[in-house]
Amino acid sequence: MDIFANPEDIPADYGPTVVGIGNFDGVHRGHRVVLSTLVRVGADRGLRSLVVTFDPHPRTVHQPDVAVEQICSLSQRLELIAELGVDGAVVQAYSLEWADQSAEEFVLDYLVRGLRAAAIVVGTDVRFGRDNSGDLSTLRRLGAEHGFDVVVIDEVGEGSRYSSTSIRALIDAGEVRAAAAELGYNHTLVGTVVHGEKRGREMGFPTANLDVAADGHVPADGVYAGWMHFPARDLRLPTAISVGTNPTFHGSVRTVEGYAIDVEFADLDVYGETMEVEFVERIRGQVAFRGMGPLIEQMHADVDRARAVLGLQTPFS
Structure with missing residues (x-):
């Protein structure tokens, strides 16, 4: 997938486009219908x-x-979008100045002239332009006047509309299975393996620790079933995952660590x-357990x- 920082970076011969617009945080099942x-x-x-x-998320700019x-x-996000076969993505730097375009300026100057949009795919609740003054009727009117098509997608969801906000809330609550039902895939963090305090190894449960700067939204503290994947080795391992501060040992730093189940992992x-x-x-x-013995039993x-x-x-079963 081609990635551009702004419309000026798009080659002159890139051709007419069909454009979709959104934050697409999580690239959930609703987003996937649009894409x-x-x-x-x-x-x-x-x-x-x-x-x-x-980038950044518009809400962080306005609030x-x-x-x-x-x-x-x-x-x-870009990797998930690319997997769906999209040809290109413009990662627009979001600012108050950029957001101050009128609805008509955004459509005609940015989408039609800048991105050469011959068609635009939107949901029924689309809003755009200064103070969100533009809506679906605005877009249809401009399309009729300036020769681009508007393809409208109804709200998507089972029982309620899929929402990045609701998915974040599920992840915050540790409800990762419910989040996966809305995402269309298991929620995943990506980062670098770093050295930990080696307590797991001492107790017979050696773990791989994820860098605290890992990409993705860390779920609620607790223990999870899941998988560790090491792309460079093409290695995917069943895993018991711990998220938290290790309160048994009075820890204060939040960590994400994985223990590979039924795999000789300690020497890797x-x-x-x-x-x-x-x-x-x-x-x-x-x-928080009263000592290492009860913790090992629980592990x-x-x-x-x-x-x-x-x-x-x-x-051995």
């Missing part, structure tokens, strides 16, 4: 499919005091490698539960 429609319309009409997405921890990073040197941590289901919340139970969730056979 798949975008690709289909492009293929049917001989147009390049082009996505406009934003700087309100934190928005996105479901996935920009790089994850993965420090400094990229690791993807994929969450399937939460097993329990974070608990064995956690691994048994994770094994069952992932559909693995008990060793």
Whole structure:
């Protein structure tokens, strides 16, 4: 997928386009309907499919005091969009100045002249331009006047509309299975393996620790069943994942670490490698135990539960 910072970067011979616009945080199942429609319309009409997405998130610009921890990073977002077959993406730097365009300026100057849009794919609730003054009727009127088509997609969802906001809330609550139902895939963090305090190794549960600066929204503290993937090794391992501050040992730093289930992992040197941590289901919340013995006993139970969730056979069964 071609990636551009602004319309001026698009080659002159790139051709007419069909354009979709949105934050696309998480690239959830609703987004996927929009993006798949975008690709289909492009293929049917001989147009390049082009996505406009934003960095930073517009809400952080308009409401700087309100934190928005996105479901996935920009790089994850672009990778997910590319997997759907979109030809190109414009990562628009979002600012108050850029957002101050009138609705007509945004459509005619940015989309039609800048991106050469011959068709625009939107949802029924589309808003754009200064103070969100433009809506679907505005877009249809401008399309009729200036010769571009408007392809409208109804709201998508089972029971309610898929929403990045609701998915973030599910992840915050540790409800990663419910989040996956709306995302269309298991929620995943991506980062570098770093050195930890080696306590897991001492207790017979060696773990791989994810850098705290990992990409993606970290779910609620607790223990999860999931997978660790090391792309450089093409290695994907069933995993019991711990998220939290290790309260049994009075820790204060929040960590994400994975224990590979029924795999000889202790001697595998993965420090400094990229690791993807994929969450399937939460097993329990974070608990402070009275010493190492009760913790080890619980960790064995956690691994048994994770094994069952992932559909693995008990060793030697």
